[in-house]
Amino acid sequence: MKCRKCGEKAVINMRQHKLALCKTHFLDWIPGQTQRFIEKYRMFGPQERVLVAVSGGKDSLSLWDILWRLGYQADGLYIGLGIDGGLNYSSESQRLTQIFAEQRDLKLHIVNVLENYGETIPEMAQRTTRGKGKPCSVCGLTKRHIMNRIAREGAYDVLVTGHNLDDEAAVLFGNTLNWIPGYLVRQGPVLEANRPGLVRKAKPLCRIYEREMAAYALMRGIEYIYDECPYAEGSKSIYYKELLNKLEADRPGAKLSFYLSFLQAKKNGLFAQAADPDIELLHTCPTCGQPTSAPGECAFCRMTVKIVE
Ligand code: AMP
Ligand code: FES
Ligand code: ZN
Numbered sequence: 001m002k003c004r005k006c007g008e009k010a011v012i013n014m015r016q017h018k019l020a021l022c023k024t025h026f027l028d029w030i031p032g033q034t035q036r037f038i039e040k041y042r043m044f045g046p047q048e049r050v051l052v053a054v055s056g057g058k059d060s061l062s063l064w065d066i067l068w069r070l071g072y073q074a075d076g077l078y079i080g081l082g083i084d085g086g087l088n089y090s091s092e093s094q095r096l097t098q099i100f101a102e103q104r105d106l107k108l109h110i111v112n113v114l115e116n117y118g119e120t121i122p123e124m125a126q127r128t129t130r131g132k133g134k135p136c137s138v139c140g141l142t143k144r145h146i147m148n149r150i151a152r153e154g155a156y157d158v159l160v161t162g163h164n165l166d167d168e169a170a171v172l173f174g175n176t177l178n179w180i181p182g183y184l185v186r187q188g189p190v191l192e193a194n195r196p197g198l199v200r201k202a203k204p205l206c207r208i209y210e211r212e213m214a215a216y217a218l219m220r221g222i223e224y225i226y227d228e229c230p231y232a233e234g235s236k237s238i239y240y241k242e243l244l245n246k247l248e249a250d251r252p253g254a255k256l257s258f259y260l261s262f263l264q265a266k267k268n269g270l271f272a273q274a275a276d277p278d279i280e281l282l283h284t285c286p287t288c289g290q291p292t293s294a295p296g297e298c299a300f301c302r303m304t305v306k307i308v309e
């Protein structure tokens with residue numbers, strides 16, 4: 001197989017695009033595509049300050065690398081969750097993130113959940129009933145809260161995450177199986193800050209396959225944490241990803257077209273009537289100032305208040 005651009009030996013074949021590329025052209029192509037999607041979905045401009053949420057995984061570190069190469073003003077945020085799982089998951093991912101930032105002389109904010117809120121994520125999950133013993137929902141709530149808090153405190157224009165096409169297709173698949181209109185309306189490449197106290201969010205990698213992000217990190221020589229979060233094992237999202245990959249194997253491009261057709265349908269107004277009032281963030285939390293769906297303290301402040309006091 002030969003590179004479409006130069007005829008040298010190709011190192012990757014992307015069947016959904018009918019495109020094979022050599023290493024040099026692949027390493028060029030990924031940032032080029034990312035730039036295209038940043039513009040297409042109006043995620044942010046060159047003058048805006050970007051905060052990249054980095055987990056130490058391949059997607060978010062590669063995203064930070066790409067934004068840096070594209071010349072954006074992008075700082076990082078790492079959230080120390082206190083997850084060990086027998087593999088030093090959090091401390092190892094923090095170490096790799098710090099090395100990455102130092103190598104490129106980039107600014108990295110670090111927020112440690114234990115130091116800030118008195119408990120690690122697994123401890124918080126044990127104490128509360130949220131998520132029935134599994135820490136993932138406590139973790140998701142905490143990450144969303146901290147990401148928005150640091151973005152506001154640092155006056156960033158936009159917060160970006162490393163969600164790739166496989167992540168987005170799996171979320172979409174779950175929301176479609178359950179037909180949750182409120183979630184479907186809000187899923188997309190950009191979530192505007194349409195409430196006071198909320199920062200715009202964007203996912204510049206939302207159209208790039210996970211496989212290609214892994215290839216990018218590897219070819220770029222980015223050291224990232226290979227392990228998944230130990231609590232992700234057996235999760236629905238991994239199961240949905242496997243199902244979608246089976247579909248993809250028979251029909252190259254199926255994952256991408258599932259996601260893109262959804263975006264098109266939404267653009268055409270399919271979900272226009274479906275805004276779910278329950279998840280509309282109409283109120284402001286008196287403690288943290290972030291928007292919340294009901295009057296009074298937000299779910300995060302209610303969850304952590306016992307410890308902070
Ligand atoms: P996940 O929910 O683990 O699939 O991660 C999705 C995205 O959230 C990643 O690509 C990162 O941008 C961000 N993220 C996940 N974990 C962390 C963390 N510990 N600190 C900062 N950002 C994170
Ligand atoms: Fe949060 Fe796994 S529980 S990353
Ligand atoms: Zn080439």
Ligand code: ZN
Nearest residue numbers: 285288298301
């Ligand atoms: Zn709050």
